[in-house]
Amino acid sequence: MKPSSLIICRCEEVTIEQLEQAYQTGSCTSRQLKMKTRASMGACQGRVCRQLVEAWVHGQNPDSPRDAELLSYRPPIRPITFGQLAKGEA
């Protein structure tokens, strides 16, 4: 198995190769890569892979600041049912 076929985002099965391709076509920040490849967009909302994606992006340009366009966190940050959301109650 080539290293490039290594999966980074388990939820959406996004590989390093896909990150590389997206980066080549101009997706240069974590956020842009997320939009392009769906890495960090799956069920865990990046809780597992956002560190990897951010480290990978930083690795492409080690002189860049670590906090350039980080992925945001938006509620709901935990899975809830529509019922819980609507009623504010279980």
Add this chain to the structure above:
Amino acid sequence: MERIQDHPILGRKPQREPVSFTFNGKPMTGYPGEPIAAALLAAGIRTLRKQEESGNPRGLYCAIGHCMECRLSVQGKGIVRSCLTPIEEGMNVFEGQQLANEITGRKLP
């Protein structure tokens, strides 16, 4: 997998009466209050879900509710994280399945 009865440092759990539940229709037992994922692991079941697109098998990964990999269906509750959801008597649990996809034209039986 093997259960630890008498933990060398932490000792025994309080005496518990087993409960019955089903997984994909198959009868199983576990202990009340323990997460579904723990009861299934104790029964040697590793695959909890199929990735919805690829169908690749997935099992328990983080065990504390962060990764969502262990989500499966519980009758009457919908999709739950099996690492956080305590087992209850009579629960019917089903593995998460690969889904049909209108865009790719993938149809599942």
Add this chain to the structure above:
Amino acid sequence: MKPKRQLSDLIIVGAGPAGLSAATIAADYGLSVTVIDEFPEPGGRMLGQFHEERGHWWVGKQIADELIEKNRAQGVSIRCGVSVYGMLKVDDMWEVSTSHGAMLAPRVLLATGAAEIPMPTNGWTLPGVMSIGAAQVMTNVHYVKPGKRGLIIGVNVLAMAIARELSVSGVSLAGIVLPPAGPFAGKAALPKENLQLLMGLSHLAPSPFLRLGGKIAKKLGMAGIVSSLFPRGGIKLWDIPLKLRTTAVSINGTDRVESVTLADVNGQGEIITGSEREEAVDFVALAGGLYPLAELASVAGCPFIYTPELGGHLPLHSERMQTPVQGLYVAGNITGVESALVAMAQGRLAAASICSDAGVFGHEGDSKVADAVDEVHRVRASALIQFHPGIPEARRQIYRMWQETFEAGV
């Protein structure tokens, strides 16, 4: 139906060492406190932690039980199995959105701890591959062994501590090996870096790494740590082979873990051709380290700073555990990855700070908080498990930055 609303003086998110310690102090000073946690039982990661120190066992579960008992006696409401999915400031109240309804309080303490950084390896989506924390929880909290025989990939403080716990609990381990070289492992894939890390640990932390460092030193000599001298077959730590010249190439199996392909590496972390072989295991634990779990701080509008010594991006906070957001406090691993004892001291400090800001202490607030700050320093200096040697200096920088930004008398 009107949503159920619960009013407390203080809502604490996270029933681990920091949250429970804060709750008991705050309740002691007369605040009404609600602690919320997503896990079915309180205690956080302490529930599965234990280590040997100076000849006796430090058992996290016992500490947790004592704290829970204290909290219950003081009337603290501990709500487990409740997920917090957001929070919003409405006038002077925080509205904390949970799976069991909205809860209101003027002050919120986030003690959400840390989450694991993965160590991606080919085949890591196979059932049977789990984070090392998952192996700890299954074994020590749920009493179910993660498998018949396993391998740990990644060498760090967390990996060593949990490897020891698993071994004591009777889980069979084929060894601890280096992660595959690549963009994520970085220096973690280099034998020399790992050896230096372990030596550094043994120097800083008298136990349990003293024994470990001592063993390595005996084999290699303290002077001139040369990784190429590290025995190819590894050395045994407790009962676990630590293999600093072996890397995991891939995890194999059709629908579950059946084996791991291992290979020897040279000092640069490059695979030595022809050294590949298969090790039969039925589970793999990946150890990539920890990062502060701070989603809620971000949702609440708290700014972040990047501090690699403390695990990455963390909410900006003062030495008194305040954030720049009014009424929002942090304690424990959300402020940086350190041991449970430090988290507990931070929890007590946050409680003192919250009570002081609530006017509970009158004129004595500052001195109470100062005492609690000193205690955090003391505990940190004597903590046996040090996650990073640069922590005290990194913390000084954060607090200096806070002072310059918020206390400079603008």
